[in-house]
Amino acid sequence: MNQQFKVPKEYIELLDQLFEIERKLETIQESNSIARNINKMKDVFENLNSNSGESSGGLVYHNPIGEAYNETRLDLEASIAGNSTENLFVTEVIKPIIRYRMGGSTLIIRKGVVVVESKN
Template sequence: MKQLIEIANQLHNLEKKTEKASHSSLYARHLQRIRQALIEMDITYHSPEGEKYTDTRTDIEASLTGEPSENMRITEVIKPIVMQDGKILQRGIVIVES
């Protein structure tokens, strides 16, 4: 299982990097095939970037920057939330800003 989580982490990193690259469409199909293979093994991952942060979230570990407020958002995802059959295998590691 540890290897599948690592594959999901690396795929997440590749997707983040190719979003910024000018030739990202060249790799999108291949990345989607890897993601589909993980889905067929019931492994999914989610990047909560841009989502609202609350201290009651149990699916992430957050590093907070700035002053705490009600408008805190996840601005960067270091590791995605990895799940299998709705069960969290890896909590996301994120940076939160107000």
């Protein structure tokens, strides 16, 4: 999928806000009703092109917290915390990875911005 794909910056901002709400929701007890609303909004973004006659496609975000990191990873911009650069893992997500997904293909719309640390 090598074609350029323009996404309105307002969509990116909305996805960032959904991500922040979802993160804050993890600390709240009895969060089921809010989680349902977030999932419905995420579903709208995932199916943006469903009604436009094109093949189904939409925007999704991914939270890479806890994932391994190395310099060959193309979907993240990382700041390294600490002195070691070996055995790095994502310890904080400032902005999630945003992708456009159509069929079985995905295109990175925006790299995630993260902090990584060594697990040594």
